[in-house]
Amino acid sequence: MEQELIRRLLDFLNASPSCYHAVDNLVRRLEAAGYERLRESEPWTLRTGGNYYVVRGDSSLVAFRVPGGVPAGFMLAAAHSDSPTYKVREEAEILSAGNCVRLAVEPYGGMIARSWLDRPLSVAGRLAVRREGGIATRLVNVDRDLLVIPSVAIHLDREVNQGTALKANTDLLPLLGCGTERGRFRALLAEAAGVPGEDILSTELFLYPRSSAVTLGAEGELVASPRLDDLQCVFGCLEGFLAAKEGGSVPVLCVFNNEEVGSGTRQGADSTFLTDVLERVCAALGRDWPCMAANSFLVSADNAHAVHPAHPELSDGAERPVLNGGVVLKYNAGQKYTTDAVSAAVFREVCRAADVPVQRYSNRADLPGGSTLGNISSAHLSIPSVDIGLPQLAMHAAYEVAGSRDTALLVRAMTEYFSRSFRYLPDGTIQL
Numbered sequence: 001m002e003q004e005l006i007r008r009l010l011d012f013l014n015a016s017p018s019c020y021h022a023v024d025n026l027v028r029r030l031e032a033a034g035y036e037r038l039r040e041s042e043p044w045t046l047r048t049g050g051n052y053y054v055v056r057g058d059s060s061l062v063a064f065r066v067p068g069g070v071p072a073g074f075m076l077a078a079a080h081s082d083s084p085t086y087k088v089r090e091e092a093e094i095l096s097a098g099n100c101v102r103l104a105v106e107p108y109g110g111m112i113a114r115s116w117l118d119r120p121l122s123v124a125g126r127l128a129v130r131r132e133g134g135i136a137t138r139l140v141n142v143d144r145d146l147l148v149i150p151s152v153a154i155h156l157d158r159e160v161n162q163g164t165a166l167k168a169n170t171d172l173l174p175l176l177g178c179g180t181e182r183g184r185f186r187a188l189l190a191e192a193a194g195v196p197g198e199d200i201l202s203t204e205l206f207l208y209p210r211s212s213a214v215t216l217g218a219e220g221e222l223v224a225s226p227r228l229d230d231l232q233c234v235f236g237c238l239e240g241f242l243a244a245k246e247g248g249s250v251p252v253l254c255v256f257n258n259e260e261v262g263s264g265t266r267q268g269a270d271s272t273f274l275t276d277v278l279e280r281v282c283a284a285l286g287r288d289w290p291c292m293a294a295n296s297f298l299v300s301a302d303n304a305h306a307v308h309p310a311h312p313e314l315s316d317g318a319e320r321p322v323l324n325g326g327v328v329l330k331y332n333a334g335q336k337y338t339t340d341a342v343s344a345a346v347f348r349e350v351c352r353a354a355d356v357p358v359q360r361y362s363n364r365a366d367l368p369g370g371s372t373l374g375n376i377s378s379a380h381l382s383i384p385s386v387d388i389g390l391p392q393l394a395m396h397a398a399y400e401v402a403g404s405r406d407t408a409l410l411v412r413a414m415t416e417y418f419s420r421s422f423r424y425l426p427d428g429t430i431q432l
């Protein structure tokens with residue numbers, strides 16, 4: 001059972017080279033489970049017992065189920081579809097020294113740049129294409145080893161092991177091949193997408209490492225893959241969402257793009273996407289929005305840092321999550337993580353019922369940490385919220401490492417969570 005789950009996690013990671021592909025895979029899974037697509041541009045009629053999803057910008061998704069009876073509120077979980085990478089410019093080919101053609105790219109998010117060197121890469125994303133009567137988007141993945149970013153030889157850079165800085169505009173442009181002609185890249189895209197080259201109006205393409213997701217370790221206890229942050233949580237939340245029983249609230253799965261660049265886009269967590277959807281659900285169900293919102297809860301799921309075997313000094317005090325040690329509750333006094341006493345208690349009770357161990361993470365007290373989806377969503381939807389994640393190493397490297405047993409623990413915790421509701425009783429007690 002657990003082996004089968006890990007296999008499906010690896011398949012999902014391998015089939016999701018870009019945020020667009022990740023969301024497309026979620027859509028396929030939801031449709032296979034009987035979910036219907038709602039379009040934001042059309043009126044909605046919702047049925048009791050109906051299963052629905054909405055996509056914005058081809059890369060963010062909100063899925064929900066309408067329960068029987070009068071729902072208390074929304075049980076939400078959010079994770080992100082994007083990962084740090086390099087975005088390929090529209091006019092990509094640059095004729096470079098040494099009879100080389102390279103692609104012009106810009107960093108998307110904060111990656112460990114050196115981890116992208118000297119390994120096979122390719123490109124995936126979406127194209128805007130002309131079609132009969134308008135413009136449509138098409139997924140594209142050049143599904144072969146296509147590119148490489150070559151290091152400078154140590155003989156020409158004796159300081160390379162002393163930590164040489166890599167400049168995004170020179171050192172990190174991938175090599176497409178040899179020659180002095182432009183146009184081959186666009187032809188490859190057209191072929192991969194199955195559209196005539198002249199119909200490609202514009203592109204949104206990202207580099208991805210060709211390395212596959214695999215299990216490693218003496219007993220297969222590790223999983224290594226590009227994009228574990230945050231597709232491991234996306235997968236765990238999806239599985240829990242689909243497996244949950246009806247719990248008297250509206251279960252809502254949210255997957256947002258653009259977390260790695262601050263979420264401030266039309267489909268990011270700092271947009272009106274989620275509240276637009278939830279307000280329309282309330283209206284369609286004839287429910288009072290502020291009341292529904294007050295009886296709602298959000299789990300923001302984004303991977304956490306496990307104690308590094310070579311650098312335990314980077315972890316603080318008792319805040320030492322370990323690989324395969326269970327789901328991590330994330331705390332930050334400055335509220336970059338939204339966890340508070342009440343939301344932590346709610347999540348701990350859910351995990352206790354699911355028999356899932358809970359670990360704690362805080363950034364070392366003298367180090368600033370990253371932020372994530374929870375505090376950004378809170379600006380739009382101010383409800384009790386907890387930040388969680390799975391422990392991993394090498395976050396934002398081209399190839400990351402996590403515990404293979406933790407995924408099943410997250411699925412169990414999220415199945416329990418989505419099977420419940422969160423509501424305030426008249427005396428102020430919270431009923432789960």
Ligand code: CO
Binds near residue numbers: 229230259
């Ligand atoms: Co993340």
